[in-house]
Amino acid sequence: MTAILLALASSSAHLIRAPGARAGAAAAPTFESKLKHFAAAAELPALRTEAARLESEMQSAVEEQDFAAAATLRDQLSDLRQKDPAFLASNLRERLEALVRRESYGEAATTRDQLLVLRRFQPQYQLAGLWKGVYPNHGEATVKIHYEGDTLVAVKMTGDEHVPAGETTFRADLTTPYQEPAAVEAVEEDLVGVRVEVVSVGSDGTSQQREVERYQGEGRIAARGFQHAHYVPGQLFLMDNDVIGFLWLQLGTFVVFNRVQDGPDEMIERRAVDA
Secondary structure: OEEEEEEOOOOOOOOOOOOOOOOOOOOOOOOOHHHHHHOHHHHHHHHHHHHHHHHHHHHHHHHOHHHHHHHHHHHHHHHHHOOOOHHHHHHHHHHHHHHHHHOOOHHHHHHHHHHHHHHHHHHOEEEEOEEEEEEEEEEEEEEEEEEEEOEEEEEEEOOOOOOOOHHHHHHHHHHOOOOOOOOOOOOOOOHHHHEEEEEOOOOOOOEEEOEEEEEEEEEEEHHEEEEEEEEEEEEEEEEOOOOEEEEEEEOOOEEEEEOOOOOOHHHHHHHHHHH
16 A cells, blocks of 8 residues: 655755766667666666666765776666666657757657657556546546657646646656755755655555655646636656656645546557557
């Protein structure tokens, strides 16, 4: 069983970028061979947290000119990243942009197709269809998720006096999983919100915090009659195969959605995403 905890926390936009690729690396394996090394979807959040830690430690080692330690951390980080389909997808997107700039359209088409294949290994692209959640002060509502490129879009099928049916309730950029900053240096007042902790509860009543995939997004809010509708920062949480959540950060509103059993239309849409 999965429980959700809300705690006051702060956000920060400070992230450390990885140094460039190592020199003298062996020739890259084929695309097909890389697919065999991916970690299971449930292992990806912990893998990315460990990768972020290694990246931070590597940067510190470089700043301290401890290059032997930096090299060891670099190799460990490289091994981890080979297990993450999101890292390969990021590299392929950069390659696709470069190929288009060079007008190498044949290679660009191959790279585009590889990106589509990678979606099958990324749980954030397996969410198309109907979901039900309970909105505070509005009750149960059904939303339909579809994709616009690498953006997940959730449209309300059940409307309310603020956001009617047919309007987008939230959306999320799926290109890069969100990672908590290693340190919080300074926080602007408008970035203060809540942090969601997902906890697994065992049959004996013991609980353990569980890491889940998160993606930056935007949630829609509006006054009555859909007046002054606008988006505010948010986060999409992938908690289980059939459970997701969305957090409207500044409001502190977190809605859990459960997947609705697919009908014929949703099955067709999900197959289209996988194609």
